[in-house]
Amino acid sequence: MTNTIKTFPLTGVAIGPGDPELISLKALKHLQQADVVYFVTSKIEDNLIQSFSKQIIDAYNLKVLCKPLLFPMLGKNRDQFYQNAYQTLKADVKIGLRVCMVSEGDLGFYSTFGYILKLAKADSLPVICIPGIPAFIAGAAQATTPIVDGNYSFINLALPESFNEIETELATNKAVVVMKMKVLSGWFNFLKNIKREFVYIEKTGTTDEFTTSNYMDLENRKIPYFALILFPKTESLTAS
Ligand code: SAH
Numbered sequence: 001m002t003n004t005i006k007t008f009p010l011t012g013v014a015i016g017p018g019d020p021e022l023i024s025l026k027a028l029k030h031l032q033q034a035d036v037v038y039f040v041t042s043k044i045e046d047n048l049i050q051s052f053s054k055q056i057i058d059a060y061n062l063k064v065l066c067k068p069l070l071f072p073m074l075g076k077n078r079d080q081f082y083q084n085a086y087q088t089l090k091a092d093v094k095i096g097l098r099v100c101m102v103s104e105g106d107l108g109f110y111s112t113f114g115y116i117l118k119l120a121k122a123d124s125l126p127v128i129c130i131p132g133i134p135a136f137i138a139g140a141a142q143a144t145t146p147i148v149d150g151n152y153s154f155i156n157l158a159l160p161e162s163f164n165e166i167e168t169e170l171a172t173n174k175a176v177v178v179m180k181m182k183v184l185s186g187w188f189n190f191l192k193n194i195k196r197e198f199v200y201i202e203k204t205g206t207t208d209e210f211t212t213s214n215y216m217d218l219e220n221r222k223i224p225y226f227a228l229i230l231f232p233k234t235e236s237l238t239a240s
Contacts, residue, residue, distance in 0.1 A: 005096045010089055010120055013037075013100045014107040014132020018052075018205025018226075020059035022138055027130045031057065034064050035097040038089060040104075040112050041068040052226065053104050055206075069101070071112055082112075086119040093125065106134045110158055110179065136177045136228055139201030143211050143230075148175035150235040159183050163190045170196055175233035182223045191215035202227040 013030050016022030031037055041051040057066065069085040071078075092099045103113040107129055120127040136156070140147045148154045155169050158179040163186065169176045181187070191198060192215045200218060202210040203226045212218070 005094075007093055007096055007126075008098045009126035009128045010093050010116075011098070011100045012107045012113045012117065012127065012129045013102050014111075014113075014130060015053060015056050015102045015104060016133045016205065017105045017135035017138045018056065018203060018209070019138070020056050022133050022205060024130065024132065027132065028060065030100055030130055031060060031062055031064065031102070033098060034062075034100040036065045036067060036092055036099055037062060038067050038069050038085075038099070038101045040071050040102075042070075042072055053102050056104070057102055082115045082119060085112075086116050086123075089116065090120075090123070090125055103132070104135075106132045109134050135201070135204055135226075136179070136230060139204040139211070139228060140199065140230055140232075142204055142209070143199045143201065143213070145199050145230065145232055146234050147177075147230060147232050148234065152233040152235075154233075166190075167194065170194065170231060173233060176231040177228060178230075179228045180225070181227055181229050182225055187223060187229075188215060188218045188221075191218065196231055199230045199232070200227070201230065 011030050013027045015027065037057065039051050039053040039057060041054070043050045051068065054066070069088065071081050071085065089099055089101060101113055101116060103111045105111065107113040117127060117129070152173065152175055154175045156177045156179065157166060157169065160166055160178055160181070160183065163184060166176065166178060198213060200212050202224060
């Protein structure tokens with residue numbers, strides 16, 4: 001006898017970087033029609049779930065079961081956590097549930113869902129991706145700053161190893177975005193000395209958002225994980 005259960009593709013749904021309104025209509029529709037929505041958490045303590053994504057989807061008042069997938073940010077067993085999460089998602093897909101996994105920002109851009117996608121493809125599990133707005137795009141818009149134009153190039157650095165690495169890219173006349181900037185300390189001195197226009201963007205789209213282009217504001221600021229910095233590169237307008 002053949003298996004007659006109708007199954008639906010595993011659906012990655014990008015939910016934008018913080019402001020619940022920065023989601024596509026298509027993404028919201030998938031969430032509303034899901035049977036179960038999984039979100040990433042790095043910690044579950046005393047039944048308290050810490051999740052940036054969960055805070056965003058709470059705003060949609062979904063009448064859908066929302067469940068955490070645990071991914072500690074650090075540690076040696078990362079691959080095992082990806083495998084475990086993938087098996088959890090697959091098990092629900094196989095029993096005919098409409099399964100969504102949400103992803104903060106965009107889902108193919110430094111995202112946990114990217115790893116799930118690789119596992120699903122290797123396993124020939126049907127999967128679809130609904131794209132979203134990455135944090136640096138939302139942050140630049142919030143700061144009303146064009147990122148790059150003309151024939152300038154753009155580079156994104158994540159987890160930079162040193163300020164030298166950033167300086168080298170800036171010297172080649174590119175627009176530069178640095179994500180996961182928290183790994184370096186000494187931003188105040190770096191920004192004070194390089195004399196290049198920048199926008200620092202923290203927790204964009206949330207009630208705690210903070211943006212500045214003045215290095216003095218960073219003198220005593222503790223840089224959190226959800227922070228990035230943008231060095232725009234744009235053409236000057238010639239006066240007519
Ligand atoms: N998928 C996300 C990126 C996740 S990697 C996206 O598309 O934007 C996590 C890094 O993204 C953080 O270290 C930070 O540099 C940046 N980031 C994510 N959300 C942010 C937010 N709301 N405000 C500022 N930076 C954010």
